[in-house]
Amino acid sequence: MTQSYFSEERSVETVNDRMGADVTPRMAEVMRCLVKHLHGFAKEIHLTQAEWETGIAFLTRTGQMCDGNRQEFILLSDVLGLSMLVDAINNRRPEGATENTVFGPFHVEDAPIRAMGDTISLDGKGEPCLFEGRVTDLDGNPVEGACVDVWSDNADGYYDVQQPGIQPRWNNRGRFFTGADGAYAFRGIKPTSYPIPDDGPVGKMLALMGRHPYRPAHMHFLVTAPGFQRLVTHTFVGDDRYLDSDAVFGVKQTLVAPFERTTQGDVSWRSVFDFVLTPA
């Protein structure tokens, strides 16, 4: 039998032998690996014709759910743990460095630059919380001029961009630049858990997998400084009921932060967390 003809046994080789000669090495490598795992999946599970049709229809609906405000394929990647995996593979850090987690879809560029200690909560909702700590290098030396870009949902569980006209613009967002001591401080609210959008095909899939769509409460941080790797992370509230079952698998042990009751100043909570940057 001509090797270029299809057979179940040699399906991977048959498809991959078709790769052209002038293909970039990386394109060839990625596609060969994709075909190997795609066929491996279908063979191992003995995928039926009806299941294949279900899969085609699911992917089609997922694509058609996407628009300028909704990215259902990123959501799919998130709930299957792929987004976290790609983040982990590309951000392996030395012991002691703060770990990355998923970026999420709600960051907005060029948030207002605020003075240290200022509040980011503009809607007056939620329990006031002081976030503070230091940005250091791996040896504990302060990093001056680091940009601490923060964002979170409000007390109702929505980001400002999800509720234009309802929340004030830039609610629960801000950028803070460290001084010579590497310290940062700002007031926000104790974060609240919320569901990822679950009214589309990914939400239906989650339900069929017996999973809930909630993310545990967290504050987003993007910490950047010249000479250091970009740090994309969250701090998580340790007593959140969804901490062990984040719908997008964003939780890492080292990112669970203390949130403590306080009577100091005008806040009810205080969360101290230091960020340790890795050299670029």
Place this chain on the structure above:
Amino acid sequence: MTQSYFSEERSVETVNDRMGADVTPRMAEVMRCLVKHLHGFAKEIHLTQAEWETGIAFLTRTGQMCDGNRQEFILLSDVLGLSMLVDAINNRRPEGATENTVFGPFHVEDAPIRAMGDTISLDGKGEPCLFEGRVTDLDGNPVEGACVDVWSDNADGYYDVQQPGIQPRWNNRGRFFTGADGAYAFRGIKPTSYPIPDDGPVGKMLALMGRHPYRPAHMHFLVTAPGFQRLVTHTFVGDDRYLDSDAVFGVKQTLVAPFERTTQGDVSWRSVFDFVLTPA
């Protein structure tokens, strides 16, 4: 570290341990296997953040290319050999039985029932060809009352449904029912090769893989009879330039049919092919 938190090493287990308790066994099995291969792909290839973004954008465009007349995800499955693989897995046949190949998107239900020997070519284009042979069981006994449903592109490389208003309705389509001798015969045209739709994301991907979008010339057959498995197949023209490089990997050695010049009757070509059905 709590096992439910994410780590690169245990990414598959972390995601799959989240499966709910009340999930159907098959759903759980399929999703666990999917996650294993999806993560396996990303780890083996060390998928970069930029490549992940390219993948998300590609899948989104593929979904958005789909409408009532165009199914870009099926096209994707076809060119990656997945459609053929699923067909093969689900239609393993005994030695001597006619093999399946991909159904394709151009079949239309309820084509006109024609008398044996009639022509299916209504547009007067192409080289007339007589298709004939027998439908038998595995022991060579004729199958009476088998429905031989046939369809092909016209001499310009398009199916009638791709050119409404240009081609006559039901051009190159028809159903023929066998008599006691199991024989079938009809006149059509010697099939011509044609490209699959390549103006979308899948066409761009094929180009990046250094592959052409052509299918070798073939006649489609759907042969059904009570008590036998449904046979979905093509016969291929043996001298086609794309026989070794079908864009959707549909060719099997046993489906390459003789197409011989003839001066008999009013046709230029003759193709004899017997269909051997498998018991249901």
